[in-house]
Amino acid sequence: MTTVTAGNHERIDAAEQNLVLSTLEPDQLAEAKKQHVPRRRLKGAELAVLWALRVYLLFMIAVVVYQAVAGAR
Amino acid sequence: MNLFSRPAVQPEVVITHEDVDRAHDRARVVEARARHSMFSRLRLLWLLVGPGILVMLGENDGPSMLSYAATGAKFGIGFFLPFIVLTFAMAVVVQEMTVRLGAATHRGHAELIFERFGPFWGWFSMIDLGIGNFLTLITEFIAIRAGLGFFGVPAWAAVLASLALLYTALMTHRYWTWERITLAVAAFNLVFIPVAIFSHPDWHSVRHALAGWKPLPGGLNKDTLLIVLADIGATVTPWMLFFQQSATVDKGLTKRDVRFGRLDTVLGAALAATAAVATVIATTPLFIHHMSAENYQAAEFAQALEPLIGRVGASLFALGIVEAGMVACVTISISSAYAFGEVASRPHSLNLPIGQGKAFYSIIFLLAALAASIVLIPGLPLVYVVLVVNVIAVLAMPPALVFLFMLVNDKELMAEMVSPRWANAIATAVVVFLTAAGVLFGISVVAPNLFAALGGK
Numbered sequence: 001m002t003t004v005t006a007g008n009h010e011r012i013d014a015a016e017q018n019l020v021l022s023t024l025e026p027d028q029l030a031e032a033k034k035q036h037v038p039r040r041r042l043k044g045a046e047l048a049v050l051w052a053l054r055v056y057l058l059f060m061i062a063v064v065v066y067q068a069v070a071g072a073r
Numbered sequence: 074m075n076l077f078s079r080p081a082v083q084p085e086v087v088i089t090h091e092d093v094d095r096a097h098d099r100a101r102v103v104e105a106r107a108r109h110s111m112f113s114r115l116r117l118l119w120l121l122v123g124p125g126i127l128v129m130l131g132e133n134d135g136p137s138m139l140s141y142a143a144t145g146a147k148f149g150i151g152f153f154l155p156f157i158v159l160t161f162a163m164a165v166v167v168q169e170m171t172v173r174l175g176a177a178t179h180r181g182h183a184e185l186i187f188e189r190f191g192p193f194w195g196w197f198s199m200i201d202l203g204i205g206n207f208l209t210l211i212t213e214f215i216a217i218r219a220g221l222g223f224f225g226v227p228a229w230a231a232v233l234a235s236l237a238l239l240y241t242a243l244m245t246h247r248y249w250t251w252e253r254i255t256l257a258v259a260a261f262n263l264v265f266i267p268v269a270i271f272s273h274p275d276w277h278s279v280r281h282a283l284a285g286w287k288p289l290p291g292g293l294n295k296d297t298l299l300i301v302l303a304d305i306g307a308t309v310t311p312w313m314l315f316f317q318q319s320a321t322v323d324k325g326l327t328k329r330d331v332r333f334g335r336l337d338t339v340l341g342a343a344l345a346a347t348a349a350v351a352t353v354i355a356t357t358p359l360f361i362h363h364m365s366a367e368n369y370q371a372a373e374f375a376q377a378l379e380p381l382i383g384r385v386g387a388s389l390f391a392l393g394i395v396e397a398g399m400v401a402c403v404t405i406s407i408s409s410a411y412a413f414g415e416v417a418s419r420p421h422s423l424n425l426p427i428g429q430g431k432a433f434y435s436i437i438f439l440l441a442a443l444a445a446s447i448v449l450i451p452g453l454p455l456v457y458v459v460l461v462v463n464v465i466a467v468l469a470m471p472p473a474l475v476f477l478f479m480l481v482n483d484k485e486l487m488a489e490m491v492s493p494r495w496a497n498a499i500a501t502a503v504v505v506f507l508t509a510a511g512v513l514f515g516i517s518v519v520a521p522n523l524f525a526a527l528g529g530k
Contacts, residue, residue, distance in 0.1 A: 012088055012089075012090070012093060016088075016093045016096070017088055019093070019096045019097070019100060020088050020092045020093055020096040021086065021088075023096045023099040023100050023103055024092060024095060024096050024099060024325065025179070025327055026086075027179050028092075028095070028179050028325060028327075029086065029087070029088065029089075029092050030089045030091045030092055030420065030422070031086075031087040031088075031089065032179075033179070033180065033184075034418070036188055037178075037180065037184075037185065037188035037189055037486075038188075038485075039188065039189065039190075039191055040189045040190065040483065040485070042190065046479065049475055050194060050472070050475065053471050053472040053475055053508075054197060054472065056471065056472075056508065056511070056512075057201070057468060057469060057471075057472055060468040060511050060512075060514075061465065061468065063514070064461060064464055064465055064468065067461075068457070068461050
């Protein structure tokens with residue numbers, strides 16, 4: 001037996017409730033998205049790639065800023 | 074089965090206004106799918122397209138069109154026409170993954186990164202997106218201001234009019250209506266096709282350029298690398314990943330719709346690539362006539378083109394730049410608002426009434442207003458800002474792609490929709506290509522002598 005409740009103190013009539021239940025997948029409901037997705041444990045190689053790209057990005061941003069300042073002079 | 078699979082019968086279900094709006098849209102999809110006539114298939118396509126076309130035409134934004142215009146004016150068509158087509162092919166590969174992720178998980182991109190990899194990596198990703206989006210938003214207002222400047226509209230009036238239009242589009246509080254209005258405006262991006270025709274191109278040369286691949290004019294140097302990076306940045310950027318996945322979720326696409334989501338993305342890429350190629354062709358007469366296009370904004374491009382393509386052609390060019398900036402203002406602001414809502418666990422949908430989506434709509438309004446006000450600062454080097462922003466977008470792409478790559482290969486999330494090997498091979502090639510292009514640019518700036526020794530100039 002499913003109990004249907006209207007969220008945010010809204011008035012949602014029975015026809016609309018049925019429409020929602022018949023057309024949307026259970027995890028498509030706005031309330032269902034409040035359920036957290038379990039955290040994934042990152043492997044050593046994945047962490048290494050993420051850190052390498054982070055360092056790459058910071059270095060390249062510094063290069064672009066240098067280029068922008070040099071270009072402005 | 075994936076992490077989100079739930080039993081069909083739930084003990085308690087909470088339904089909101091957002092769900093009802095989405096259910097109405099989905100009911101039409103269900104109805105169209107139940108029929109098997111040709112008309113029903115076309116109707117199904119019409120109902121399911123949207124995020125892909127919008128993201129691709131949205132990325133043909135103000136700075137992108139100015140980059141394509143600068144490309145045609147400085148380098149002609151030889152190398153760049155096939156190159157631009159290649160960059161859109163890369164965009165399709167990348168964006169298709171966001172369709173699958175959105176349809177399989179019904180979660181936005183920011184939300185998945187935060188929850189799956191934790192807040193440490195999540196914040197890094199958000200900072201990249203936030204900075205990139207805000208800088209890009211500034212350049213959209215630069216484009217709008219410059220485009221309307223061609224018609225003598227003062228900067229403050231151009232900025233105010235664009236803000237008013239952005240706010241009006243959001244007042245519908247309905248994803249479907251917003252999507253159709255924005256699609257109608259985005260279709261105006263194809264105005265660059267008649268502009269190209271007005272420039273009386275040598276179609277034989279265009280065919281030749283597309284079929285063969287000529288070397289980079291002037292060889293590999295800092296200037297050509299900057300324009301190459303700007304053209305890549307005009308096609309693949311981090312906001313697109315966040316926007317298309319969140320829009321796919323907001324539209325309510327499911328695993329059954331992925332095929333149409335792919336079609337939507339390919340269709341969008343084809344339209345956007347056509348507009349991009351047309352822009353390069355349109356400004357190529359400036360290259361042929363050796364007219365300097367250094368530091369051109371939209372108005373200057375239109376003015377320089379006027380003797381060659383006429384008043385109508387030049388006006389269409391300027392209007393096209395305005396449209397490009399306007400559509401991207403909408404999509405980029407919304408991509409930021411989706412990401413904020415997902416990370417802050419606040420309601421985030423274009424189906425939300427203002428009362429329930431205060432945080433969501435406030436982010437869109439505030440970001441747009443702030444970016445618009447920056448554009449009014451006198452003496453800002455607008456053209457340089459545009460190029461630099463595109464380059465930053467390319468540099469931020471590899472880290473964003475690796476998160477996407479890891480998510481789309483996560484069997485717990487994706488189950489049977491996990492990426493096939495061939496898609497992973499192409500995605501890896503795209504990451505390597507973008508990273509290498511960024512590194513080459515870095516070397517050309519920091520160590521030009523070493524760059525020359527490597528074969529550049």
